[in-house]
Amino acid sequence: MIDFWLSAGLLLLAAVGFLLVPLLRGRKAQAEEDRTALNVSLYQERLQELEGQRQAGTLSDAQWRAGCDEAARELLADTEQASKARGTVLGRRVPIAAALLMPLLGYGLYLHWGAIDQVEQARTFAEQPRSIEEMTARLEARVQSDPESAEGWYFLGRTYMAQDRAGEAAKAFERAVGIAGRQPELLGQWAQALYFAGDKQWSEQLQALTDEALQAEPAEVTSLGLLGIAAYEEQRFQDAIGFWQRLVAVLPEQDPSRQAIESGIARARERLGEPTAPAAAGQLTVRVDLAAALKDKVQPGDSVFVFARALSGPPMPLAVKRLTVADLPAEVSLSDSDAMMPQLKLSGFERVQLVARVSRSGTATAGEWIGRSEPLASATREPQQLTIDSADGQAQ
Structure with missing residues (x-):
């Protein structure tokens, strides 16, 4: 805040300087007043001198009258010049009072209409937090100052989850949903927080939240992961494998959570006695x-x-891999292990079509650009070439 107050002080000094300029001209005004007094004194002496000359007989009445008129004209001319000079100068009291009141008035107006708290908050958030507790405190301060910030409530909920404060996280995500609307990602985060806050007990509310999220976005990762965890805890290992396979299919190759999810799939297969x-x-x-x-x-x-996807069959993809444009060109393998649903495997359909879609929003069902292959047998062993070259006019 030091630089802010220095800048404000410089501006106040500049304003006060403009007000004090008239005081610097005060000496000139005083000189004009002294000159006027001197002219009046000289005028009076001139009149006395003319009167003495008339009484002595050296001046006629006409000459005496002309001399008086000439002295009066000279005095009037000097007085008018002094009046003009004084008219351009403020009194001393007004500039001094304004100079004293200006800083106080500016400070009072800034406290009433200013944004010192926002300036301080922006400076605080610009600094790197030293701990997760400090980050939590900042986010809590942010939502207190701006309770209608969905982003603030969302990140506060994520921070609470990182601290195993699931109950508080659930409330934060609920506030975010109330402000931003029922977006799939927010619904998934809210459901996950409620699940862990409720000692991993599944409920109708959790089912409704995950169903709503996946209906709006079938690849919503938090909901898929949560459903897999809940199914595994309830020893519904086949369901857990299905949810987690769908999750792996939409995660980027370099995502660090892929290994943990694949390990979970392997453990579920072991519990089922599968290879x-x-x-x-x-x-x-x-x-x-x-x-x-x-x-x-x-x-x-x-x-x-x-x-x-199957040439004749359900529209849902049989096997999916997710990359980014930065990874292209790339070679990928699609197999039964990439199936989104256990009952819909690549090997279960004779004819398939390969599709590659670019989606800026990260949505698998719709994007901007697409490439499609000719129909081919699912048992094909030769590598296939697929080029993304067309506008994606509709969800496929």
Whole structure:
């Protein structure tokens, strides 16, 4: 805040300087007043001198009258000049009072209408927090000063979850939903916080929240992960595998959580007595690239979904991998282990089509650009080439 007050002080000094300029001219005004008094005194002496000359007989009445008129004209001319000079100068009291009141008035107005608290808050958030507790305190201060900030409540909820304060996190996410609307990501975070706050007991509210989130966004990662955890805790291992496979299918290759989720799938398979290694059947290799004409129309962080879907069958993809534009060109493998649902595997359909979609929003079902292959057998072993080269006119 020191630089702020220094700047304010300099501005006040400049304003006070303008008000004190008339005082610097006060000496000139005083000189004009002294000159006027001297002219009056000289005028009176001139009249006495003319009167003495008339009485002595050296001046006639006409000459005496002309001399008096000439002295009066000279006095009037000097007086008018002094009046003009004094008219341009303020009194001493007004500038001094204004100079004293200006800083106090400015400070009072700033306290009433200013934004010193926002300035201080912005400075605080610009500094790197030294601990998660400090970050939590900042976020709590932010939502107190701006309770209608959905972003503030969202990040506060995430911070509470990192501190195992699930109950407080649930309230924060609920506030965010109330402000920003029922967005899938917010619903998933809210459901997850409620689940851990309720000692991992599933409820109708949790089911309703996750159903709503996945209906709006089938690839909503928090809901998929939560449903997998809940199914595993209830020993519904097949359901857990299904949810987690759908989650792995939409996560980027470099996502650090992929390994943990795949380990969870392996543990669930072990509990079911299934082999942990995926079957080799139903595997397609595809090299994905972006048409040269589109490279200046996309961004490196845009999501790229590569999937295979049945030529005759359900519209849901049979196997999915997620990349980014920055990864292209890339070679990916699609197999039964990438299935979004256990009952819909690549090896279960004879003819499939390969699709690659660029989606800036990260939504697998709709995007901006797309590439499609010709129909091919799911048992094809030769690598396939797929180029994203067309506008994505509708969800596929």
